Amino acid sequence: MTIAITGATGNIGGAVAHALAAAGTPFRMLVRDPSRAPELPGAEVAVASFADVDASRRALEGVDLLLMVSGAEAEDRLAQHRAFVGAAATAGVQHVVYTSFAGAAADATFTLGRDHWATEQAIRATSMAHTFLRDSFYLDFVEDLVGEDGVIRGPAGDGAMAAVARADVARVATEVLLHPSAHLDRTYDLTGPVAITLAEAAAIVSEVRGRPVSYHEETLDEAYASRAKWDPEPWQADAWVSTYTAIAEGVLAPVSGDVERVTGRRPMILREVLEAR
Incomplete structure (x- = not known):
């Protein structure tokens, strides 16, 4: 079986690429910039972007199994995804x-979750089998929410999130690629082992890093106003803010055991992710 992966220059795709190489499994990396592709034993490189249908088709010729890591956030990401799926x-x-998102749905509170749902539907509409990895919020990103003043700001209320480590997502993806027949047409909810609020997350970051970190709940108006300094496009501002409102509504609170069921290993908690960085 010939395996191809996208996103090999990123966090999850890169971790999967290294894991496949370590397992002695040959694979093909689809990248936009070949100079950034990692040099790994058993790996070949093909150049393509999601939006370039002809290049993608050529790059995928002879491929049986494909890891499609969702593309970088962009206004036209869904169109890129649909082109690549075709x-x-x-x-x-x-x-x-x-790699989809937790709670993906046509009316998902997190606006980009709607794009993930539409991508899932595009895949389902083909004759290809699928495995959807619905990742929760990434634990790795929690520390990046902390502002220069040591405050996490957003309209998340006291909602909790069962955030997952990127390393655990990569481990699940690797297991699926190595044993695909066991995961045909399955959807996995990839979460951490516990749901935490942003106030709890701030306290953990503060303890591990040894500096004061806190959470401040914003109203919707305050959330949009505090992010205006980056001059985001409307779709980007909506995505940023709806990350927090999804937490407030409890969309990301459910804890799943799918990471451990697939990998046989308990998923990481925030403290472990911070200590590993």
């Missing part, structure tokens, strides 16, 4: 493993 189906790919 190219994969035309190229003869048999099975797509796609």
Whole structure:
């Protein structure tokens, strides 16, 4: 079985690429910039972007199993995803493993969750088998929410999130790629082992880093106003703010055991992620 992966220059795709190489499994990396592709034993490089249908089709010729790591946030990301899915189906790919988002739905509170749902539907509409990895919020990103003043600000209320480590997502993806027949047409909810509020997350960051970190609840108006200094496009501002409102509504609170069921290993907690950085 020929395996291809996207996102090999990023966090999750890169971790999967290194894991496959360590396992002695040959694979193909689809990258936009070949100079950034990691040099790994058993790996070949093909150049393509999601939006370039012809290049994607050529890059995927002869591929049976594809890890499709969702593309970088962009206003046209869904159009890029749909183009790439069509190219994969035309190229003869048999099975797509796609990194989606927890609570993906047509009316998801987190606006980008709607794009993930639409991408899932595009894959389902083909003859390709699928495995959807619905990742929760990333634990790795929690520390990046802390402002220069040591405050996490957002309209998350006292909602909790069962955030997951990128390393655990990569471990699940690797297991699926190594044993795909056991995961055909399955959807996995990838979460951490416990749900925490942003106030609890701030306290953990503060303790591990040895500096004061706190959480301040914003109103919706305050959230949009405090992010205006970055001059985001409307879709980006909506995505940023709806990350917090999804937490407030409890969308990200459910804890799943899928990471451990697939990998046999308990998923990481925030403290472990911070200490590993």
